[in-house]
Amino acid sequence: MRAQPPVRIRVIAFGALLFICAPLVSLLWRVPWSRLVDLLTREVVTDALLLSLITSLAAALAALALGVPLALYLTRMNGFSASLIRAVVVLPMILPPVVGGAALLFAFGRNGLVGSAVSDLTGLVLPYTLTGVIVANTFVALPFVILTVEGALRASDSRFELAAATLGANESRVTFRVVLPMVRPALIAGGFLGWARALGEFGATITFAGNIQGKTQTLPLAVFVALETDRDAALAMSVVLISVSLLILVSLRDRWWPVR
Numbered sequence: 001m002r003a004q005p006p007v008r009i010r011v012i013a014f015g016a017l018l019f020i021c022a023p024l025v026s027l028l029w030r031v032p033w034s035r036l037v038d039l040l041t042r043e044v045v046t047d048a049l050l051l052s053l054i055t056s057l058a059a060a061l062a063a064l065a066l067g068v069p070l071a072l073y074l075t076r077m078n079g080f081s082a083s084l085i086r087a088v089v090v091l092p093m094i095l096p097p098v099v100g101g102a103a104l105l106f107a108f109g110r111n112g113l114v115g116s117a118v119s120d121l122t123g124l125v126l127p128y129t130l131t132g133v134i135v136a137n138t139f140v141a142l143p144f145v146i147l148t149v150e151g152a153l154r155a156s157d158s159r160f161e162l163a164a165a166t167l168g169a170n171e172s173r174v175t176f177r178v179v180l181p182m183v184r185p186a187l188i189a190g191g192f193l194g195w196a197r198a199l200g201e202f203g204a205t206i207t208f209a210g211n212i213q214g215k216t217q218t219l220p221l222a223v224f225v226a227l228e229t230d231r232d233a234a235l236a237m238s239v240v241l242i243s244v245s246l247l248i249l250v251s252l253r254d255r256w257w258p259v260r
Helices: 007-030 033-040 043-075 077-096 095-109 115-122 130-155 159-166 170-183 184-199 205-210 219-229 231-251
Strands: none
Touching: 033 043, 033 077, 033 231, 043 130, 043 170, 043 184, 043 219, 043 231, 077 130, 077 205, 095 115, 095 130, 095 205, 130 184, 130 205, 159 170, 170 184, 184 231, 205 219, 219 231
């Protein structure tokens, strides 16, 4: 067992914990718990909740479909090229959300670099649509999947891959029958973390997909609007988002950080 840190360190640590907990406790303190069910069953809330569940689940699946191959590719790379690609991958995590939304708009908008070609060929327009919400959510969820899976792949024992290859398994068989099953917990963790991130996305969504009730208004956007018009409803929806995020982080604690 490690020795306890000095008293001054413990005092600062407690202050940091208090700084994080105070806003959450204050929010929960103001929630009208006796009216919680009534608030969560209002049409604007149920519409936003249903839309959030659909788009965040779709985004999590899309992030897994796109992120796992890229994570596999990154584990085979080293040097500057790997660092550069990883930096680009992480960028959506640290970009201001509105900047991310603007970048999506210039890329996939009707007159965007990619969006104009897609619109001409298929007639599909992404901004201010349900698909646009999924695209924005996938953009912010993807780094969580890639980093989680890549970390597990780099920590896995490569001798199993070599043994399978020696026995005659081709690359596809080694990947799908040996490599991915070894990191299944990381795949699950990455999927859930990506889903939680997509569920809470705000800036990229409102910039790229707008805030149309019943069409593109997700739960975080509904909270933003309700803070001006119905604070109790905003608090109720905030409880849902906090509960989901906390539940996922606690459930995946041994995948997200070491537990002894």
